[in-house]
Amino acid sequence: DTEVTQTPKHLVMGMTNKKSLKCEQHMGHRAMYWYKQKAKKPPELMFVYSYEKLSINESVPSRFSPECPNSSLLNLHLHALQPEDSALYLCASSWTSGNTVGSYEQYFGPGTRLTVT
Amino acid sequence: TQLLEQSPQFLSIQEGENLTVYCNSSSVFSSLQWYRQEPGEGPVLLVTVVTGGEVKKLKRLTFQFGDARKDSSLHITAAQPGDTGLYLCAGRDFGNEKLTFGTGTRLTIIP
Numbered sequence: 001d002t003e004v005t006q007t008p009k010h011l012v013m014g015m016t017n018k019k020s021l022k023c024e025q026h027m028g029h030r031a032m033y034w035y036k037q038k039a040k041k042p043p044e045l046m047f048v049y050s051y052e053k054l055s056i057n058e059s060v061p062s063r064f065s066p067e068c069p070n071s072s073l074l075n076l077h078l079h080a081l082q083p084e085d086s087a088l089y090l091c092a093s094s095w096t097s098g099n100t101v102g103s104y105e106q107y108f109g110p111g112t113r114l115t116v117t
Numbered sequence: 118t119q120l121l122e123q124s125p126q127f128l129s130i131q132e133g134e135n136l137t138v139y140c141n142s143s144s145v146f147s148s149l150q151w152y153r154q155e156p157g158e159g160p161v162l163l164v165t166v167v168t169g170g171e172v173k174k175l176k177r178l179t180f181q182f183g184d185a186r187k188d189s190s191l192h193i194t195a196a197q198p199g200d201t202g203l204y205l206c207a208g209r210d211f212g213n214e215k216l217t218f219g220t221g222t223r224l225t226i227i228p
Contacts, residue, residue: 004159031214042205042218043160056215090159096214104209105150106216108159 003027004109006091012115015081021112023074023091031055031096032074033106034066037088049074050096081116088113120144121208121219129225130196138191138204138222146208149182149189150216154203196226 004025013019023032031050035043048056049068063085065077074091092106121142130136140149148167152160164173166182166189173180177200179192189206206219 006159033214040221040223042221044218045215048214050214056213088157092159094214104148104214104216105162105165106207106214107162108152110159111157113157 004091004093004107006089006109006112008112009110010113010115012117013078013081014117015083017081018077018079020078021076021089021091021114023076023093023109024072025093025107026072027093027107028071029093029095029107030071031094031104032068033092033094034064034074034076035090035092035108037090037111039087043090047076078114081114083116086114086116121206121217123204123206123219123222125222126220127223127225129227132197132226132228133195136193136196136224138193138224140189140191140206140219142187142208144208145186146217147186147211148209149186150207150209151180151189151191152205152207154205160205196224198226198228200224201226 034046037043047066052068067075088111090111091109094106150165151163154160169184169186171182177194204222207216
């Protein structure tokens with residue numbers, strides 16, 4: 001099973017709302033990622049968790065708050081977003097230990113299409 | 118900041134033709150991955166290349182990693198409409214999990 005699931009599939013929120021995106025994987029991966037993808041652009045890395053600890057934050061604004069409750073779950077809490085934050089938000093997971101070929105192959109979920117009004 | 122430039126940016130060809138997509142960087146990567154992405158979906162991993170000069174084949178798709186591990190190519194033989202999509206290369210840094218994505222090639226195969 002190489003499936004990463006994300007909920008919700010679509011989300012529309014106002015600039016004063018608080019919402020959360022959820023991601024789940026059951027492949028035993030110990031690294032999980034959040035990416036943001038604008039239309040016609042490649043994914044941009046936001047956060048990396050390794051063994052449930054935040055290892056990379058790509059200078060993301062504090063209105064995005066990641067959380068990794070356990071090795072299978074990854075959340076992205078959203079608060080006071082701006083219209084320019086509208087995008088496809090992708091979650092991915094991978095192995096993280098060792099240097100073998102498969103260690104860092106990332107498997108992506110289908111994404112959450114976020115619209116901020 | 119590492120950059121991966123893909124060319125061409127857009128490609129539209131007839132079914133049955135061959136094509137090559139290029140992924141170039143001035144940086145060395147520990148490995149390079151190719152993904153295909155459909156509209157509104159997440160990228161799907163096609164292949165990972167690790168060794169300089171490595172060639173991998175996946176049915177009609179042939180992937181090559183440059184000798185210096187700075188560039189890669191994807192060649193598709195006898196393209197089919199099902200090959201339509203956004204093709205992304207992604208290079209992995211040494212010693213961490215970070216992937217840098219290329220600028221993308223949007224491929225359309227006309228039946």
